[in-house]
Amino acid sequence: MGKVLVLNASYEPLNITNWKRAVILLLKGKAEQLEHYENFIYPTFPFPSVIRLRHYVKVPYKDIPLTxxxxxxxxxxxxxxxxxxxxxxxxxxxxxxxxxxxxxxxxxxxxxxxxxxxxxxxxxxxxHMPLHKSPRKPYSSLHFEIVKCTKDNLNHEWRKYVIGI
The missing domain is CATH 1.10.30.50 (DNA Binding (I), subunit A)
Known part of the structure; x- marks a missing residue:
């Protein structure tokens, strides 16, 4: 717990943030909560797991370096x-x-x-050595972080918002 997936208004993964920043966005009305953990901050306010921004944020294209x-x-x-x-x-x-x-x-x-x-x-x-899967360029560098955060069935609710994990 502690990591929150932030989606753009179009449901596109935008960022991973901490729960405190997510709560601030929710309280200011800049985001809505889509998924939450079982723990509560306040009796009527559960810890957020996935939030969606209410307004679309244009994200500049960032190439992923081949390293x-x-x-x-x-x-x-x-x-x-x-x-x-x-x-x-x-x-x-x-x-x-x-x-x-x-x-x-x-x-x-x-x-x-x-x-x-x-x-x-x-x-x-x-x-005569077939590949397990065909290599391709990742969608974004955020994809790497999401894969790390969803290992071992952690943050399993994120999977329905992310393609290819």
Whole structure:
């Protein structure tokens, strides 16, 4: 408890804030409460879990940088070939760089050292190593934070407001 998903007036995820900021937005009438926790701040006022702004806020487009950390986050720190989770993870080019493969969201995946060596200078199809899921560019950097906050069935009520988790 303590984290609150903030939705735009269009129900688009906008931010994650703390419960104090969410309560202020609710009391000022700038937001409405859509979901709440079982605990109460006051007998008639439950802790908010999801709030929606009453007026639409235009959000500027922000590109997500292609970094090792972001690739690991997108792939949930697991090998996309065998599912291994651990510290010994590398980045693998689906189409190897030596064959013209680019550094892009769609061409990079997380792989364990064993699978990366086994695949070598081949494509997954040539190596008979299918990917668990096709890589793609994340919707937003907020997506990473929402995935973290909904792990282990935490904040399960957020799932109906977010695509792709």
């Amino acid at each position: 090792r950390r972001n690739i690991l986050e997108r792939d949930r720190h697991s090998c996309q070939y065998c599912g291994y989770r651990g510290d010994q993870l590398t980045l693998d080019h689906i189409l190897p760089r030596s064959r013209g493969g680019a550094d892009s969201w769609e061409n990079l995946v997380t792989a364990c050292v064993r699978c990366n060596i086994k695949k070598g200078n081949r494509t997954p199809k040539e190596a």
